[in-house]
Amino acid sequence: MSSSPAFTRAEPDARRQSLIEACARVLARSGAAGTSVRAIALEAGVSSGLVGHYFAGIDALVAASYTHVEAQVGAALNQALATAAADPRAQLDAYVTASFTPPVASGELLATWIAFWSLVRAQPAIARQHDEQYARFRSRLEALLAACGIAPATLRHTAIAVTALVDGLWLELSLSPGAFSAAEASAIARAQLDALISTSRSAC
Amino acid sequence: MSSSPAFTRAEPDARRQSLIEACARVLARSGAAGTSVRAIALEAGVSSGLVGHYFAGIDALVAASYTHVEAQVGAALNQALATAAADPRAQLDAYVTASFTPPVASGELLATWIAFWSLVRAQPAIARQHDEQYARFRSRLEALLAACGIAPATLRHTAIAVTALVDGLWLELSLSPGAFSAAEASAIARAQLDALISTSRSAC
DNA sequence: ACACTTGTTATACGATCGTCCAACAAGCAA
DNA sequence: TTGCTTGTTGGACGATCGTATAACAAGTGT
Structure with missing residues (x-):
């Protein structure tokens, strides 16, 4: 009689990836x-012992898990943009709404993100990773806002404002889900976008 | 010859407070x-061993440290309000600006706050404490906004938006100080307040 | 069938964690 | 001065941490 194998040997890349996802x-x-x-x-x-290997x-x-989660969020936002209508304002709305919809807005992702934040101060490598992620997020938003007719002079500050608004809503939505709903968060963010776009001249 | 005391006995409340501040x-x-x-x-x-005592x-x-830090932040904001001019809009500006000025905006306070956030999911008591803190913060902001002429119907959403904006700016300002300055954060927040107040009818 | 590479396991190690507790001493009352 | 209360110390305890490493086995080439 043959006994079953004590363990299975995995493709190195697959095993590495499974460890990242488990983390x-x-x-x-x-x-x-x-x-x-x-x-x-x-x-x-x-x-x-395999982790050390x-x-x-x-x-x-x-x-590595930080990079992986970043990529997951980026992919979810990309998909939201691809699914939405092509006109700039619809793209912007899709971008914002996706930020308040699972899997981007969820208690699990919040816990992961907080864990990374807690390492930012102690580990320069993590800090650099966060800076790059934030710069990417904001740069992408700047492109969407520019397509909506935001004046170039105010583009930077507007992107910072929208990013902060979305992050703040996302954070509180995940931290205390009872305070307001995802639909409310989305409506609030869209109302702010309306105000920003209309005051910054030129329709969308 | 008399040797110096091996330790000094402290007033229980004072010792307790010193442990909280050390924490x-x-x-x-x-x-x-x-x-x-x-x-x-x-x-x-x-x-x-004294901690367990x-x-x-x-x-x-x-x-207990969470409560203490909350009180410190509240006191800093109170002082900002007391120092500012009495008219509603100046009060609002002072409230926002104080959020981006030390000691409220600082890497140390951020680290403390992140440490608390990391406990929210695991410990219901901490979660309740956060909910109450957030409700207090928002309720205070609602009062300031109401004094500025924000319509009662939109008061709740406006307060949520401003809180999210301030929190998001504060978070990013503390996490990566190189992205933008405290003065920029303050200017961005005030510009948003201008837009909110002007569109919601009635001057301030 | 055999050797060889290497993914994998299991364990050991020192460090540090939270908690507990017996002994000590500082300060106060009698 | 004497005794008592209790704030305070310092170490012990078991659990868990990250890491290192020897032994084992799965898969592959010969």
């Missing part, structure tokens, strides 16, 4: 405090 | 991950 799930479920090498390995269904340390794994 | 300092300096009973005791200049556990101490 993201643990971060979402337990927060930064509960994210340990052993918890991640258990979540991924491997032994704890693929990553220099748990910090490197967390940084 | 807040450690949270600010090292984040939630680096905040241990021993680190707090070292910061306060007492032995680690004043608090049921480190979670209770962190919750």
Whole structure:
């Protein structure tokens, strides 16, 4: 009689990816405090020693998870833009609404993001990663706003304002879901966009 | 010859307060991950065992620090309001500007706040504390906005929007100080207030 | 069938965590 | 001065942390 294999050998890239995804799930479920090498390995269904085989340390794994979650959010926003109508204002609305819809707005993603924020001050590499992510997010928004007729002179400040508004609504929506609903957040953000676009001259 | 005392006995309330303040300092300096009973005791200049004498556990101490930091922020905002001119719009401006000025806007306070956020999901008591804090903040803002002539029907949404805008600006200002300056954040927020107040009818 | 590479496991190690507790001493009352 | 209350200390305890490493086994080429 043949016994089943004690373990299965995985393609290195696939195994690495599964560890990253397991790390993201643990971060979402337990927060930064509960994210340990052993918890991640258990979540991924491997032994704890394997983590050291693929990553220099748990910090490197967390940084890789940061990149992965960023990519997931970016993909969700991209899909929202692709699905929406082509005119600039509809694109902007889709961008904002997607920010308040799962999977972007969710308690799990919030926990992951907070875990990253908690590392920003201590780890320069994480700080640099955040700066780049924020710059990308804002630059993308600037393009959408420019297409809506926002004057170039005020483009930077407008993008900062909208980003802050969306982030603030997203944060509070995720932190205390009882305070207001996702639909309210979306309506509030759209109303602000209306005001910004109409006062900045030129229709959309 | 008389040797100096091995330790000094403190008034219970004073000792308790010094532990809370030491906890807040450690949270600010090292984040939630680096905040241990021993680190707090070292910061306060007492032995680690004393923490258990004043608090049921480190979670209770962190919750007490949350309350303390909340009170500090509230006091800073109160002082800003008291110093500013009495007319409603000046009050609103002072409220917003104070949010982007130390000690409210600072890397230390951000680290403390993130540490609390990271506990919101895991600890219902912390979540309740956050909900109450957010409700107080928003209710106060509603009063200021009402005095500026915002229509009662849109008061709630306007307060949510302004709170989100201020929080988002504050967060990003503290997370990556290089992206924009405190003066810019203040100018952006005031411009948004201008737009909100002018479109909602009635001058201020 | 055999050797070889290497993904994988299991364990050990020192450090640090939160909590607990017996002993000590500071300050006050008698 | 003496005794008592209790704030305070310092260390012990078990659990868990991140990391390192020897032994094992799966898969591949020969």
